[in-house]
Amino acid sequence: MISKRRSAAAFAALAVLLLTAGCRDSGAPSGGPGGMPPAVVTVQEMQPTAWRDSIQALGTTRANESVTITAKVNETVRRVNFESGDAVRAGQLLVDLSGNTQLAELEEARAAYEEAERLFRRNQELAARQLVAESALDAQRAVRDAARARMEQVRAQLGDRAITAPFDGVLGLRQVSPGALVTPGTPIANLDDISIMKVDFSVPEVFLGQIGRGQAVTARSAAFRDLEFQGEVMSLDSRVDPVSRAVTVRAEFPNPDGVLRPGMLMTVDLLQPERQVLALPEIALVQIGREASVFRVDENQIVTQVPVTVGARRRGEVEIVEGLAAGDRVVIDGTVKLRSGMTIDPRPRGTASGSEHAPVQGGAAPAVSP
Known part of the structure; x- marks a missing residue:
């Protein structure tokens, strides 16, 4: 009985000790004095950056001129x-x-024409001295013209060969x-002028007012993943398809090296006028369902999780419409280990942070250390 009471007392003392330690630890914020060291993260200062929206579509390449040569x-x-x-x-x-028969016919027709021309000149001279009737001269002129027409006919037939x-x-x-x-109609070969390639693609009619001749276009092909082709809009179809509610746009791309071939599938980006926006690498976003937030850093190196409204996206970057202002500093790498109120050890972008992510590479503005 005494042994059981001693065990119960020891267990109660251990529970009180653990509870006291837990309360003491919870009173000191993580990353603060007397707690864990500040989290090492990568920080970027928000600055306006150039942004171009684009309309994406799939298109097919066509040669500038194309024909099937036939007999x-x-x-x-x-x-x-x-x-x-x-x-x-x-x-x-x-x-x-060409065969020998056609060549012989051409020689025969040429000889007949030359003979008719010689007789016409002779009759013309005799008619000038009134030694030949005018009707005889007209008859010889007709013979000469018929011989010339026959020669041209045979020459045209020979040209078809x-x-x-x-x-x-x-x-x-x-x-x-x-x-x-x-x-x-027998096909002999296809002939394509590929010095310039045309790409036809369809765009929904809601974007019709944003498309114009001369607008910049970029295109990529799965066959050449490392190449981006630059072109411009040359024309729009005169009609909108009543079924798909889309209009066909034709763009032209210089192809001096002959890399592109007719019939290729292209991913087309129709670029809109440039504008200034606040943008972040996508890795900086904390996404929970449809809600997005980021960790903003104050002058005391303490982070606060703030909700943001996301706009357009492009490769590795996202536009921030609301929630941040120019000059705000935001954690872009190392967000998984953060929560509001923590003290951080900020590092410039491109410096190893020891976080769970590698430093982001891309087109956002460079990070600024505090």
Whole structure:
């Protein structure tokens, strides 16, 4: 019995000791005198920064000029003067369909024209001396004109057998070989002018008033993740689609290196006029549901959690619409270990803080140490 009473008394004394210690510890704030050392965090001073809103869309690339080169006549390919992927100039001979028959017909028509022209000149001289009737001269003039028309006709037919490039560009895959029989419409190769690429994309009609010719556009492709292409709006479709309620916008992008090809999927950012805003790295936000807050630092290096209203977002950054003012200092790294009332040891941005996050890299304003 005595042993049980002693055990109960010892347990009660231990409980009182622990309760007293807990009350004493709770009386001293964390990070304050006599408590844990101040938390090492990264701090940034809020300053207005340039911000450009953008309208995002998906677009498809198109060549500046594009055509499928085809045959116009039934003929056998005599010679192919290009290889797949060749860069060609306007007027360059690509495929020769000419045969000996067409060349012979052209020579015959040329000879007939020259003979008719010679007879016309002779009759013209005789008519001047009134040795030939005027009607005979007119008849010979008609014969000469008919011979010339025949020669031009054969020459045009021969020209249909000499297939040339209509503009400067890059050829696609060759689809014919010497000796092949082609018919009207037989594809020979695709020809694309890719010095300038067009990108068509759809934008909701609510943004129609914010789009204009000459507006800056940037685009990215999954095929070239490290490249950002710069272009501008060239035109808008004359109609809004009544089903999707969107308007098609066409932008042009210089493509001097030929990196872009027709048919590529592009992520397009239609940039709006620049404005000044207060912005923070997204890592500085403490997000609970739809509510967002940050830790503001006062002159005594004590943090206070304040609610903020978030605006637009971009890569790694967020616009602060309400809750902060220029000159406020905000913790941008190390927020997980903080609570209101704690004293901190602020470090400039880019200095190792020993926090659970690595220093944020991005386009926000540089941090300022106190």
